[in-house]
Amino acid sequence: RRRRLLGLIERSRVVIFSKSYCPHSTRVKELFSSLGAECYVLELDQVDDGAKIQEVLLEITNQKTVPNIFVNKVHVGGCDQTFQAYQSGLLQKLLQEDSAYDYDLIVIGGGSGGLSCAKEAAILGKKVMVLDFVVPSPQGTSWGLGGTCVNVGCIPKKLMHQAALLGQALHDSGKFGWEYNQQVKHNWETMTKAIQNHIRSLNFGYGLSLREKAVAYVNSYGEFVEHHKIKATNKKGQETYYTAAQFVIATGERPRYLGIQGDKEYCITSDDLFSLPYCPGKTLVVGASYVALECAGFLAGFGLDVTVMVRSILLRGFDQEMAEKVGSYMEQHGVKFLWKFIPVMVQQLEKGSPGKLKVLAKSTEGTETIEGVYNTVLLAIGRDSCTRKIGLEKIGVKINEKSGKIPVNDVEQTNVPYVYAVGDILEGKPELTPVAIQSGKLLARRLFGASLEKCDYINVPTTVFTPLEYGCCGLSEEKAIEVYKKENLEIYHTLFWPLEWTVAGRENNTCYAKIICNKFDHDRVLGFHILGPNAGEVTQGFAAAMKCGLTKQLLDDTIGIHPTCGEVFTTLEITKSSGLDITQKGC
């Protein structure tokens, strides 16, 4: 039935799923006949399997009501949307243009989400183009194909985190019998060069894989100029126009600036840090996002003097108990925190690599101001969606005016039916590479592969790669209490001491594990949190188990892999409500 339906949509210029008695359906039919368009009308109340067809339509379009209209394979929507499309001229455009478009799909943005969508569409036999253009940062940094994750995100960040962990490992290794001069210096240039080389090989790999899949890659800035038409501007300012039946916006985000005197001139962001040609020296990190804490963490790991300036709380949106523990571990390991301050001015005292900057900051609570001198000021106060300068207004794609994010339905469709969006620019969705990859791929399969699978944004695991890693999946304690009420929850927790830390003489009662269970649903695990080494590796499998309905009982019935950190979750006994001591005395 589904195949039949898709076949029908594929073959017909206009398909109207209707009910003979429905006044809205009648209006739509009249509209199309006034436009002189030939329509295939299926009256669902007059066929035997009408109800079942409606179910299938719900799956395909996320719309159950009639009328349900398709024009040239594009799902326009119901009566109101059709009339809107008529008023905006989109409907006429859809009716005119058969397969006269240059491409089946144009993806704007060559990051994780865009590339995965483009490649999947190409695998499914579609003619696909990717437009990717990196606008240089105010400091002049730019990079190659692959987007944030590869160039200025997860990849370089994890590698620098690894470099910092190696510093710790070197320190530990003396205790484990390795003999070397303990005064080991870190060389920023050597590390950065090695990391940038790796990134370049990834950029090259992405280009290659697009070529292999016959995806057209254009290193130009894409901007909508009218329906189904985009202007691509390259580095030299040359403009080219392309058309496509469908579009995916995957432009991602860029770091935000403070909007104070001296910020764009003298401060850097994560866009610049990973390819900085010189060691940043004494650094002020402004912000308390995970980007801020991760950067501060590894910089301190190299032995640099690092201060984090925090406006209010750490890791907003994450479990606050965990966030606090992340922060206090960093503090114990040499990162300084300036709480409740915001910078108001940055001045250059000396030029150089690095130079010297004076930062003036004021308290968020009073009139107090402070001054500090740093070699580098790194802003990590948030990111802005790249959605305001790509001509979305020309075709009427709605964005959240405040956040710049694009609202989409659960099939990643914007309010303009042939325009979709994936990745960090989606409103209310996690900003994570694997999410973007997954949603991009599934989107292509739904558009071109007759798949119905939607991206599941529930229980998405993630890990913050601070010096002590923090992995989580599901709800924070705050969110769980908000949704389920405190009395319906049981929270189990414990501190633990990784075996490898004992001999190394690293602190006990620092690593922490916590699960949040729903007492009235078989103690189902709603939230999983771990602070400890290799948190990412530990969390992944538990996320898979949560997909399958993990309960406390299942954790208890499971015997641990000994000796690992992950095994603590199989022996959690102490509830938070009991108030019992969770410090570890023996082993």
Next chain:
Amino acid sequence: MAAMAAALRGVGGRFRWWTPAVAGGVRGAAQGAVAGQRDYDLLVIGGGSGGLACAKEAAQLGRKVAVVDYVEPSPRGTRWGLGGTCVNVGCIPKKLMHQAALLGGLIRDAPHYGWEVAQPVPHDWRKMAEAVQNHVKSLNWGHRVQLHDRKVKYFNVKAGFVDEHTVRGVAKGGKEILLSADHIVIATGGRPRYPAHIEGALEYGITSDDIFWLKESPGKTLVVGASYVALECAGFLTGIGLDTTVMMRSIPLRGFDQQMSSLVTEHMASHGTRFLRGCTPSQVRRLPDGQLQVTWEDRTTGKEGTGTFNTVLWAVGRAPDTRSLNLEKAGVDTSPNTQKILVDSREATSVPHIYAIGDVVEGRPELTPTAVMAGRLLAQRLFGGSSDLMDYDKVSSLAGRRLQPGEAESEASSSGVPTTVFTPLEYGCVGLSEEEAVSRHGQERVEVYHAHYKPLEFTVPGRDASQCYVKMVCLREPPQLVLGLHFLGPNAGEVTQGFALGIKCGASYVQVMQTVGIHPTCSEEIVKLRISKRSGLDPTVTGC
């Protein structure tokens, strides 16, 4: 601390020590004890993971409990404190020495990441061993403190049954004590075996009981055996820079997935461990310079080979520690083949009030966490009014493991125990091996998804990732239930634990694929497995 030590020294309490000369007189007195007048509600023989868990739980339930523990020195004279195999000569020191070896690798990575460390960096065995041993000793101490805190009496004596309610304990100096109890739990565990008919094996060889307690570096070492104990030991010895050879009769890691096993040994070989395959030792001699000359037979060529080593380490299996218990005095039955104790589902032996848990029991998985759980449940049944039985089927479908013998492995892995072998490249698995899945369900009904991946951290130092490999064995029929997961790479233990739970929850391939990855990690490779073996496509992961 001093007060605590004094308290522990005084642990004998109201019991008087007796010399062997007068022991006979006491025996009668203790034997005469009847229910209610016996010294203890529960006496646990063996202070390893299982015994301690049982004793502590019983004390928690308000009972009067004693633990007797005594480590018979190994043939080399090695002995250790309270806590049993896992703590003293098993998982704990093993993982710490593995960590020492991993740190060696990280030191070599460090310059690529900008750390200016002059290479090569030498390793000092003594320093490592001392640190590891100190940690183990602190654990021994911790166990004693825990017993003391819970008012469990502890006797460092060697126990033997006198009758079914009475045990005679002999201390190091020969002093004797008689202890009577209503319930007795045997938890004496196992010890490494020596080969029976090899000249010089016992005289000159050591086992895993000794290696972690050596004060001096073992030097050039021959490890005999193909169990994970053998490979783990050879792995960390190589990793800290020692010339190490593994001699194995047939295949490595019998019972484990053989594709994974061969990748494990391939990785070890490419990192300097030598392998003598298809060889069996026939003689060990001490040369005048103190080195050991080993003679072996190459079973494929039939030729004889010799080599000289500083140390020969036997890792050829383990045997239960039941000989000195005088089980016949109490009437406790053992298996004639294995000498292990026979018990029912309540852990009761042939004598209803005598129980056995842990490695000493016939047909149980030899795992630390299993013994712990069995001990606690037993105490709860005896004294807590509980009727919960240890569900070994459930456990064996999902359990941890500890340093164990070759024989136990095939049993463990085929019954689906999740394990991690801490070889230099760690191998974690849960559920069925590919061979086992095929033999149970047939080639046509099994789908294997696999990938060769490169850990991000390997890229910068240019480490070879040829053996980093993951495969998931599934039923072919939708929704493709996961039968087994095999992961070879860094932190395999951490990666495997959560997935073991997922598989316990009945995860299907589809559900695992719906799980969003954590980027960039190694474990995300598991939720990105798209290539089936059947497809014949290249499983090398490129890009992210």
